[in-house]
Amino acid sequence: MAAVLEIRVKAHKAKVLANVFPGWQSLNNYSWAVNGRVWIVWDPNYYQITHIRSTPQSIHCLVNGNNGTLVCFITVIYASNSIEQRKDLWAELSSIEQIVDKRWLIVGDFNAVLYPNDRVYGAPISLAETQDFSNCIHKLQLNEVPWKGDYYTWSNKQLRTDRICSRIDRVFGNLDWMMTWGHNIVLSWTKLQKYGKNIWAPGTMANIWAKLRALRQVLKDLNKEEFKSITTKINPARQELLQIQEQINQQCTDELLCKEKQILLDIEKWSLVEESALRQKSRAKWIQLGDCNNKYFTVMIKERTNKKITRELTSLRGTKLDTPEAIKEEVVKFYKALMGSNTTSLPAVDRKTMKKGPTISYEQGVALCGDVVDEEIWKALTSSLFLQEDLEYHQR
Template sequence: MNISTWNVRGLNDPIKVVEIKKFLASNNISVVALLETKVQEKNSSKIQKKIGVGWQWIMNYEHSPRGRIWIGWKHALVSVQLIQKTEFCVHCHVATKNGLFDTIFSAVYGLHSVDTRRPMWREIITFSSTVNCPWLVMGDFNAVLLAADRVNGNAVTEGETKDFDSCMDTAGLAELKSCGIYYSWSNKGQGNLRICSRIDRAIANALWHSKFVDAVVDYLPPGISDHSPLVMSYNIQLGGGSRPFKFFNYMADHVLFLDVVKKGWDVSCPRGGSMFKVWTKLKAVKQGLKELHHKDFAKLDERIEGLRADLGQIQIQLASCPTDSNVQQSERECSETLKKFLYIQESAYRQKARI
């Protein structure tokens, strides 16, 4: 199941329509939110037909005459039901026809100043109080969240980040795991005039994170836009049952291990017998350890291969400039991280061999 959002910065150019169509096909997108289309409502159906007859669409022209948010979906595979739409957000219920994926999805487009974005934060917080199921929020927030989210340009200030941070905290939202390009937007400037920032994001509530633990968001190259498309991928397992829980000894060395165990064991269970209470506490500990493992140890072999490749590239770079202290530091850090994960992998192999 792949859900995407992309600020395309206008869809009136036929070349962009062709690129969008290829993007949707090559990335196997089932649901997409196209932002800032700049298409008049009278021309929207003509452009949507060019994207493909297999798509159905929801738009927010009632609140934004420039067609700021279009949500499209492959109706043969997915059903989408509108919940609410405003100038800033379109909220809908998304479910696959086979019943294996079900969530609330909100596509977001933030305006360009701190003051004009505040109604959007209030709307997200208000909507969060009505949600009691997995909820995914994706789009162009037009706001940075961290001090490191901008390169060049004005330094990130607390005034820029506090509204976003407060909204996520109040609404119970947290960012999804991501890969690919870090900065999702650039002004396309040359040399030191290029400003890059991370203003496109995918965030979700606790129910989403606990249910779709393997979901990841890929920040792809921007192509014909100045924004990167975001692709949330979740592999729907057609086989039966989830993987059994296995405890690996190396987890006991994690700095958060004891805290996770204590938090799980402290779960209250007012009803049931003693054995049921023990079972409930063990289940809570297991869930905490699974989340810890997924966060810091998942796909261990892939991580190691990635670190090997990174270290090789750094050392090639170091060969051409052996006195560069920054590259030397990068080599040291990458090498230490690789060794750490190699020791973890060896510990896992040793434990499996005993079993």
């Protein structure tokens, strides 16, 4: 089964399918879009596909495997370049979701970015570009299916600063799909052909268990070839980056800037791979040794406990404190000085003593509480000695 997007083939020339996919059946949306936008082709020996609905930007269908193991909805999308026209697509997905009661896969070219880092170079991504797409994904509770390959799936094929790369092709699955097949890791077909073609050949294994067991060593070999000595790939890249940056400092050119960006992307990629490998190793070790009350488990708990203990503290006077009592006393003193201490009484003005001195009348108190008017401001300003001298100078 395959989907072809942006075909640019007129309806009366669609018979070319018979030559490209002999014996296969097909669906298209010529009735909705000029020259069509989407083809779905499949081999009837393996699948039976029921057409549900077509729109100018999508085709919805129900897929049944002839062996009975595959039953799911699939939506193939080739979205419009216009934000307004894509709103019809988001509404269509919300509508079709009402009748979906099985695993659902949504795949295609959405012609829209979803996250701020989905475009490099070019104009910055705005909220208007991502809002409708993001709202649709959250409303339908879709999850992106794991993938392996280049992050940016489209570019304008220009050079240097005119080049723009975006991620607009995506695959999403609903909850039922992710619970069934969401954990699968997609490997390159060329790699599997190279390493595992003999394992999956018909008739070589009697059952799935035996095939998976044989595939284990194949995947180990693949892992060694692709991910062994990751550090040896990162260190030379960093050295090359330093050399290029030194050359940029001496004489900056577009070619050097392009090389710098590419090396930074390579370093980031291999750093993430290295981090992921270390995480997997640590999890595997914990699963193997940390799930029971053995020595490894006890050591790990003790190490985590020790990280939470303050074993040494330097006081405000510069003295090093290494006993729990001294550290506790110093912390209490610090916060007492910072926050102050409690008291049974606070000093205050004695009103009786104040009344014995000069006081203002009630009318004067009311006047003090009144609003300040412009005349009072002018009077206060002109009463200043310096301002008076300045006014007299200007009057002269």
